[in-house]
Amino acid sequence: MSDRLPLALEFLEQCRQHIDCELERSIRNGAASPRLDDAMRYSVLGGGKRIRPALCLAAARALGSNQTKAVAPACALELVHAYSLVHDDLPAMDDDDLRRGRPTVHIAFDEATAILAGDALQTLAFGLLTEAPELSDHQRMIMISTLVKASGHQGMVGGQAIDLESVGQRLTIEQLENMHRHKTGALIEASVRLGALTADAVTEQQLTQLASFASALGLAFQVQDDLLDIEGDTEVIGKRQGSDAAREKPTYPSLLGIAGARAHLNELLKQAHHALDDFGEEADTLRAMADYVVARSH
Numbered sequence: 001m002s003d004r005l006p007l008a009l010e011f012l013e014q015c016r017q018h019i020d021c022e023l024e025r026s027i028r029n030g031a032a033s034p035r036l037d038d039a040m041r042y043s044v045l046g047g048g049k050r051i052r053p054a055l056c057l058a059a060a061r062a063l064g065s066n067q068t069k070a071v072a073p074a075c076a077l078e079l080v081h082a083y084s085l086v087h088d089d090l091p092a093m094d095d096d097d098l099r100r101g102r103p104t105v106h107i108a109f110d111e112a113t114a115i116l117a118g119d120a121l122q123t124l125a126f127g128l129l130t131e132a133p134e135l136s137d138h139q140r141m142i143m144i145s146t147l148v149k150a151s152g153h154q155g156m157v158g159g160q161a162i163d164l165e166s167v168g169q170r171l172t173i174e175q176l177e178n179m180h181r182h183k184t185g186a187l188i189e190a191s192v193r194l195g196a197l198t199a200d201a202v203t204e205q206q207l208t209q210l211a212s213f214a215s216a217l218g219l220a221f222q223v224q225d226d227l228l229d230i231e232g233d234t235e236v237i238g239k240r241q242g243s244d245a246a247r248e249k250p251t252y253p254s255l256l257g258i259a260g261a262r263a264h265l266n267e268l269l270k271q272a273h274h275a276l277d278d279f280g281e282e283a284d285t286l287r288a289m290a291d292y293v294v295a296r297s298h
Contacts, residue, residue, distance in 0.1 A: 004284070008292035011285050015054040015074070020045055022075050026128060031120075039109045039117040040124075044082045047100035049296070051221075052077040052191040055289055059195030059210060062276075062283040063202055072132035073143055073194040079125035080151045081187060086118040088160065122151075135198070143194050150190035159183025163249065171250045177219060179250075184225075185218025192217075192286075213275035213286065220268035221293050223261055226251040228298065230258070269294050 023044050031037035053074035060070035089096040089104040090111065097107050106114035129135075129144050149155055159182030166179065192214035196202050230253055252261040272290045276283050 004288035008288035016050045019053045055191040056195035058285040059192045060198045063199035065199040069134040069198040076125040083118040083121035150186040155186030168248045180222040184222045188218035189214040216271035223265040
């Protein structure tokens with residue numbers, strides 16, 4: 001596993017530089033309110049690993065697609081992810097005061113500005129997809145449909161609703177995974193699918209195999225997040241260590257124990273790699289990304 005981590009780290013840094021430039025340009029392109037512009041930039045450009053854009057670009061690479069076509073969907077994915085973090089941190093939701101090592105948006109600005117920044121980031125995401133000149137009309141429509149389903153009540157928002165309803169409850173492992181397939185997994189699956197859809201000749205079998213990869217990876221991402229909440233350092237993970245336990249949120253370690261959660265994490269990683277068995281070296285970046293997700297320290 002460790003042999004592929006340098007590839008993942010190099011690829012993530014390349015993606016971060018490219019995507020951040022595009023995101024800053026998109027936000028500064030006509031914002032009506034300077035304060036809203038500042039809040040949007042603060043939330044999007046103030047750190048972040050860019051895992052979802054990287055997965056999008058890596059999936060395009062795995063299918064031999066021109067990665068230029070994947071930049072707009074990659075940016076759209078990061079904007080949706082950023083908006084979700086802004087809103088999740090609000091007092092009415094998780095009430096967090098620290099994100100990526102800095103004050104959350106509602107602390108750095110104010111609650112109303114944070115709500116508006118999240119709203120603006122979400123709409124900007126879909127605007128980028130509708131206007132992407134590198135994509136065909138068919139690609140734009142299917143990508144918009146995919147992102148709508150992944151980010152709305154059938155996906156990420158639905159998962160967050162389940163999360164809020166589950167505070168203080170003891171879920172079964174099946175219930176916990178259902179929640180995280182929506183809250184975290186749906187956008188990760190969309191990241192891989194959008195990258196794959198940039199290819200001119202992607203097959204249904206390839207999409208199915210990539211969906212299996214992304215499904216396992218989405219759950220693995222959450223298991224590692226849960227472990228970091230217990231074992232991580234606030235200075236490294238960029239948010240309050242132990243915040244999930246403090247809010248009595250159901251987690252993998254609370255159900256399986258630390259050792260059980262780690263064993264589950266390793267099994268999910270194996271599933272993700274197995275899903276890529278029919279792909280050649282062109283999918284090595286995706287494989288490296290999977291290894292990074294379970295090895296990351298923040």
